[in-house]
Amino acid sequence: MRHLMSPLDFSTEELDRLFDLANDMEAHMDKYAHVCDGKKLATCFYEPSTRTRLSFEAAMLNLGGQVLGFSDAGSSSASKGESVSDTIRVISCYADICAMRHPKEGAPMVAASRSRIPVINAGDGGHQHPTQTLTDLLTIRSLKGRLSDLTIGLCGDLKFGRTVHSLIHALVRYENIHFIFISPEELKVPDYITDMLKEKKIPYKEVIRLEDSLPDLDLLYMTRVQRERFFNEEDYVRLKDFYILDKAKLTLAREDMLILHPLPRVNEISVEVDDDPRAMYFKQAQYGVYVRMALIYTLLGLDKKQA
Amino acid sequence: MLNVGKIEEGFVLDHIKAGMSLSIYHHLQLDKLDCTVAIIKNARSNKMGKKDILKVECDINMLNLDILGFIDHTITVNVIKDGEIVEKKELVLPKEIKNVIKCKNPRCITSIEQELPHIFVLTDPEKEIYRCKYCEEKCSKRF
Numbered sequence: 001m002r003h004l005m006s007p008l009d010f011s012t013e014e015l016d017r018l019f020d021l022a023n024d025m026e027a028h029m030d031k032y033a034h035v036c037d038g039k040k041l042a043t044c045f046y047e048p049s050t051r052t053r054l055s056f057e058a059a060m061l062n063l064g065g066q067v068l069g070f071s072d073a074g075s076s077s078a079s080k081g082e083s084v085s086d087t088i089r090v091i092s093c094y095a096d097i098c099a100m101r102h103p104k105e106g107a108p109m110v111a112a113s114r115s116r117i118p119v120i121n122a123g124d125g126g127h128q129h130p131t132q133t134l135t136d137l138l139t140i141r142s143l144k145g146r147l148s149d150l151t152i153g154l155c156g157d158l159k160f161g162r163t164v165h166s167l168i169h170a171l172v173r174y175e176n177i178h179f180i181f182i183s184p185e186e187l188k189v190p191d192y193i194t195d196m197l198k199e200k201k202i203p204y205k206e207v208i209r210l211e212d213s214l215p216d217l218d219l220l221y222m223t224r225v226q227r228e229r230f231f232n233e234e235d236y237v238r239l240k241d242f243y244i245l246d247k248a249k250l251t252l253a254r255e256d257m258l259i260l261h262p263l264p265r266v267n268e269i270s271v272e273v274d275d276d277p278r279a280m281y282f283k284q285a286q287y288g289v290y291v292r293m294a295l296i297y298t299l300l301g302l303d304k305k306q307a
Numbered sequence: 308m309l310n311v312g313k314i315e316e317g318f319v320l321d322h323i324k325a326g327m328s329l330s331i332y333h334h335l336q337l338d339k340l341d342c343t344v345a346i347i348k349n350a351r352s353n354k355m356g357k358k359d360i361l362k363v364e365c366d367i368n369m370l371n372l373d374i375l376g377f378i379d380h381t382i383t384v385n386v387i388k389d390g391e392i393v394e395k396k397e398l399v400l401p402k403e404i405k406n407v408i409k410c411k412n413p414r415c416i417t418s419i420e421q422e423l424p425h426i427f428v429l430t431d432p433e434k435e436i437y438r439c440k441y442c443e444e445k446c447s448k449r450f
Contacts, residue, residue: 083420106416106441110423125414127442 002299003112003119007133007170019138021303022287022294026142029062032293035302036065042095043069044087044111045122046078046102051263052122052131055285056099059292068095073103085114092116097300100124118299126162131295132262133166135288140219142287143258143280148175151216155182156223156243156268158189163262164223168193172202179204180213184239187225209242214252220245222261222281224268246270253278260284311345313390317364320375321383325349328359331382334374334407340365373401377437402429404437412444 003009010018025032041060043053048071057067070076077087084102088111091098099120100108105127112119123129141147152171154164158181168189171177179197181189181204188206197204207213214220225243227236244267245259261269261281273279297303323331328346337344345362352358363370367386375382376398384396409425410417417423417439426440437446 083422084416085420085422102416103414104416104419105412105414105443106439109441110416110420124416125442127414 001116001118003108003115003121004130004295004299005109005112005119005121006128007130007137007166008173009130012173015134015137017303018134018291018294018298019141021297022138022290023142025062025293025297026287026290032063032297034064035297036060036063036300039063039065039097039300040095041065041067041069041296042091042098043067043071043122044076044091044098044100044102045069045071046073046076046100046104046107048072049101049123051285052101052129053099055288056120056122056131056292058289059296062289062293063296065096065296069099084110087111088115088119097296120295120299126160128166129162130166131288131292132163133170134291134295135284136163136167136221136260136262137170138291139260139280139284139287140258143283144218147171148177150174150176150218151178151180153180153182153210153213153217153220154189154223155210155220155245156225157187158183158223159187161223164189164221165193167221168197172197172200177202180216181206182208182210182213182243184208184225184235184242186235208239210245211242211249211252214249214257215254217253217257219258219260220253222259222265222268224266244268244270245273247272247276250276250278311347311362314343314362314364314387315390316367317342317362317387318367318370319385319387319392320361320363321358321385322352322355323359323361323382324379325355325357325359327379328361331361331375331378334378335371337361337363340369372396372398373404374407376401377404377407400429400432400435403427403440408446410439410442410444412439412442415439415442415444417441 043056045053053071060067073079084107092115097118099122100111101122102124105125107124108119108121121128121130158164222245257278259279263281328348343364347360349357350360380398380400385392386394404427405424417425427437427446428440430436430438
């Protein structure tokens, strides 16, 4: 039995198979509409995350399965002091697969070690959020046709952004990837990531202004720059516009550059960009459902059954 | 020069970094054993300048080499039987240590699930870095 704790749990070959399956599901939804008939997904969300939970639920419903679960710790037995280890033992009696989000880092791993059913980490604190990374990879692969030979700009809060760190770790496994990190000084990527890139001899550049690097990019991954991350208001006011993508800045970008964002967006991508053919962040949310469908199908062992 | 007598059976931990012997004494839980222990601090050493030595008279199987390897794998472990050194054990960095140190990350699941063992895994043998099995928090300073 397999679980998903980190995006690196799958080899690149296994990811290729997963993404092929997701693309097949996208193209032939009818073929998969009943493959999970009679199966149940438990969504155990110890903290609210509507988007991720609904994406998991939509994925299971698309496969013909059913869903049950809770959406915050207050409505679960955790409020009575039940441990994650006990909860998952009970959930194992009710469902066939479980997606778990927990504010404490490592909680889904504890669950997986005690579980009789596959557990998917749906986000554990600031640690991992593997299905977001798989969503990002599937989006890039589907829209660019490859995960290698890319110049990728990551923009915004690169210091605290879990999504960005996971994506970098996942992408370094592919060939000929160039990174351009676009962030204010205060929110630069942590040293352990740049050390890792140096060690693996993966080229990267760190810049402050978005405009400086836009013409070089195959892909721009935007994240939010939060006011509270700055040391002072002055710096925030001075820098915040650098990290707002609008139509004027987009004129500098290539015609085939993809714009991605894990969402929710606040104001870092101007709404006027939404109609641009390069804006793919809502499509990305759609890929999030396909990749979760493929993941549920694979972890339930249905791929092997069919083969 | 201070003289401490021979032991018949047990182990002599030599080349301990000066000042570390008491910490090792506690981590090996020697305080819980009813046996003779000599703690020698700041002994003269050609190699190290100053060093600590621990002599413990006990069953030789009672030593937890994993903990010792984690604390300092450069310590020399002499196994004594019938008053003679019968073996010099080599210490290696253990791949995993259980309940030796606690994860200090307040966001780690170990901070709320009391019965969970605190497990650290060797992730970088070259830099001797251990990380919490659950949250991957780095154990920055071993001792």
